[in-house]
Amino acid sequence: xxxxxxxxxxxxxxxxxxxxxxxxxxxxxxxxxxxxxxxxxxxxxxxxxxxxxxxxxxxxxxxxxxxxxxxxxxxxxxxxxxxxxxxxxxxxxxxxxxxxxxxxxxxxxxxxxxxxxxxxxxxxxxxxxxxxxxxxxxxxxxxxxxxxxxxxxxxxxxxxxxxxxxxxxxxxx
Numbered sequence: 001x002x003x004x005x006x007x008x009x010x011x012x013x014x015x016x017x018x019x020x021x022x023x024x025x026x027x028x029x030x031x032x033x034x035x036x037x038x039x040x041x042x043x044x045x046x047x048x049x050x051x052x053x054x055x056x057x058x059x060x061x062x063x064x065x066x067x068x069x070x071x072x073x074x075x076x077x078x079x080x081x082x083x084x085x086x087x088x089x090x091x092x093x094x095x096x097x098x099x100x101x102x103x104x105x106x107x108x109x110x111x112x113x114x115x116x117x118x119x120x121x122x123x124x125x126x127x128x129x130x131x132x133x134x135x136x137x138x139x140x141x142x143x144x145x146x147x148x149x150x151x152x153x154x155x156x157x158x159x160x161x162x163x164x165x166x167x168x169x170x171x172x173x
Contacts, residue, residue: 001027002037007078008086009037010045017043021129028133029165031148038090041130042119046080047088047108054082055105091115141167 001023002009013019020043027034038044051071052063059082062071071081089096089103094115096107108114119125137143142165149164166173 001035002040003035004037004087005083006086007080008044008046009040010043011086015045017126021126024126024130024133026161028130028137029143030163031146031165034137036130037086039088041127042091042116043114043126044088044091045108045110045114047085047106049082049084049088049106051082054084056083056087058083093117140165141170142173145169 009020009023010016013023020040024040027036049059051059051066051068054060054063062081066081074081084105088105088108091108091111091114094112094117096103096111116127119127122128140146146165146167149166151162151164154160154162164173
């Protein structure tokens with residue numbers, strides 16, 4: 001669902017926390033090994049690093065011949081040539097100056113309200129959802145080793161995604 005080479009989940013869901021929570025739910029209940037890219041568990045957003053300031057080798061190549069103005073217009077269209085925008089430092093605390101003496105990339109400006117420390121005490125936060133989903137996945141054999149069954153018929157005009165997970169050894173759901 002996410003990694004260091006593609007735009008962050010929050011970018012791809014238009015910064016919608018409810019949609020990011022649905023992505024988390026899918027990722028933790030579908031088959032396969034869930035890989036959480038650092039920061040997705042708190043809803044980190046894209047950074048905004050000018051192309052010429054990128055540390056990413058791809059950005060360094062493109063910055064030689066693409067003006068920032070052109071790059072900015074491509075960003076608006078959803079195209080990014082600077083993968084550093086999704087590689088900004090993990091946002092542990094709102095006080096990033098105290099914890100990041102000299103980060104390799106700029107800390108995202110939303111660190112004041114999107115950080116681990118501020119979500120620890122909020123049971124409705126995306127961080128707590130990930131913690132609950134990981135605990136649930138670990139406790140349910142149908143989720144960590146089971147199969148998936150799609151319904152034979154479903155009314156597709158209602159835009160419903162439906163699947164059933166079951167443990168192949170015990171047949172429990």
